[in-house]
Amino acid sequence: PHIQTPPRLRHQLLPHRRRSQMAHAVSSLTSSTLFIRQQFQSRKLFQRPSRGCWTNSRQFSSSAAARRGIRVVRSDSTGGGYGGASEISESESKASGYVWPDGNKRPRVCILGGGFGGLYTALRLESLDWPEGKKPQVVLVDQCERFAFKPLLYELLSGEVDEWEIAPRFSDLLSNTAVQFFKDRVQSLHPSDHLGMAGDTVSRSAGVVHLESGLLIEYDWLVLALGAETKLDVVPGAVEYALPFSTLRDAHRVNEKLIHLERKSFGNDSPIRVAIVGCGYSGVELAATISERLKDRGVVQAINVDKSILPNAPPGNRESAQKVLSSRNVQLLLGYFVRCIKKDDTTESHNNERYILELQPAERGVESKVIEVDLVLWTVGSKPLLAELEQSDKPIYLPLNGRGQAETDETLRVKGSISTGRFCGLESLGCNKWPTSTAV
Structure with a gap:
């Protein structure tokens, strides 16, 4: 007889609508070329047998490319028109311009950021029907070589998935498409005076992207999908001593730290103490996963x-999460904010770093607290990763709202005179079919 695995905490915590959106996103990507090779199927994401182990050494082994010091991945623009990536060493990287396969005969679209927004945009442009000679050439740039399905990063800590199941390589995902991928970081953006308003010369492109490797990419349309990163510089000591949990690299660092603490605590009675700052969905999920892993x-x-967990969640989800955390003996310190994080210098001689968190009450009349832990995880706050735009010797900045996000109009074009945006003027590219409502 088959033993039914208890439902994952995620399905107890996430509201039904959010789970439906996640499933729809995976289903949409599955129907596109993203999952042609069937390496990243939605059934595997949400229906897996438990493996009963916490770590998998393959997740954290260094690749041959990393051992060779390879830093840049340059797309192959020759051959049969399919996307791909060839690795070059940092010493071989030189400042040069990317040569588009068809030059400027077809629209050139440069997408910065390989999260759901950037990757889905690239695949959607690839799959649409275009008039002859109008199908855009697409380049995708991301600082990582893997696409990370962030809602399931927690399961790397529980050992229920391998890295490839939730973080396949871009080179594999795009191998059957014409999308070109670059593993690199954006150094600066230079929009062109394509209207000729600053002089007599009119540029033939909307601008140029400068990458840290020295590669220059001319574009006609620019998609900004850089996302955000955890904002740590809000309290003293957070940058130095707290670990975020929002990327694949973050998940690796947290897992390696837990492995280190588990090995050191083996055979003694001293428990591993973990502090998680923030009790939104991310913090609650992380607390439940780590407490399940460490147990006693x-x-x-x-x-x-x-004064409560999941303050913006429906009452039913909050109550379910409260029961799960209580059953796993998670201690809740509600109504407090972290004033500062310090390193406990008295533990250095024992080769056991510990950290002191000073907690300030949010309300008057409540005493402050001081706790000592082995690991601090930060899940509060985020900051956008938008690059500055530069033109000649005069820097041009994107118009930002109060949250640091680019201000856009109803077509997702960045407001202002520059012709760049998260997605700008898609109808001008000449697409025959474009859905009236599309999540990018």
């Missing part, structure tokens, strides 16, 4: 400035 060997404390 650890103490997990979750800190939140609000």
Whole structure:
């Protein structure tokens, strides 16, 4: 007889609408070329048997490319028109311009950021029907070589998935498309005076992207999908001593730290103490996963400035999450914010770094607290990763709202005179069919 695995905490915590959106996103990507090779199927994401182990050494082994010091991945623009990536060493990287396969005969679209927004945009442009000679040439740039399905990063900590299941390589995902991929970082953006308003010369492109490797990419349309990163510089000591949990690299660092603490605590009675700052969906999921992993060997404390967990969630989800955390002995420190994080210097001689968190109450009349932990995880706040635009010797900045996001109009074109945007003027590219409502 088959033993039914208890439902994952995720399905107890996430509201039905959010789970439906996640499933729809995976289903949409599955129907596109992203999942042609069937390496990243939605059934595998949401229906897996438990493996009963916490770590997998393959997740953290260094690749041959990393051992050779390879930093840049340059797309192959020759051959049969399919996308791909060839690795070159940093010493071989020289400042040069990317040569588009068809020059400027077809629209050139440069997408910065390989998250869901950037990757889905590239695949959607690839799959649409275009008039002859109008199908855009697409380049995708991301600082990582893998696409990370972030809602399931927690399961790397529980050992229920291998890295390739939730973080396949871009080179594999795009191998059957004409999309070109570059593993690189954006150094600066230079929009062109394509209207000729600053002089007599009119540029033939909308601008140029400068990458840290020295590669220059001319574009006609620019998609900004850089996303955001965890904002750590909000309290003293957070940058130095707290670990974020929002990227694949973050998940690796947290897992390696937990492995180190588990090995050191083996055979002694001292529990592993973990503090998680923030009790939104990310913080609650992380607290539940780590407490399930450590069991009696650890103490997990979750800190939140609000008097409850998941303050913006429906009451039913909040109650379910409360029961799960209580069943796993997660200690909740509600109504407190972190004033500062310090390193406990008295533990250095024992080769066991510990950290001191000073907690300030959000309301008057409540005493402050001081806790000592082995690991601090930060899940509060984020900041956009938008690059500055530069033109000649005069820097041009994107118009930003109060949250640091680019201000756009109803077509997702960045407001202002520059012809760049998260997605600008798609109808001008000459697409025959474009859905009236598309999530990019």
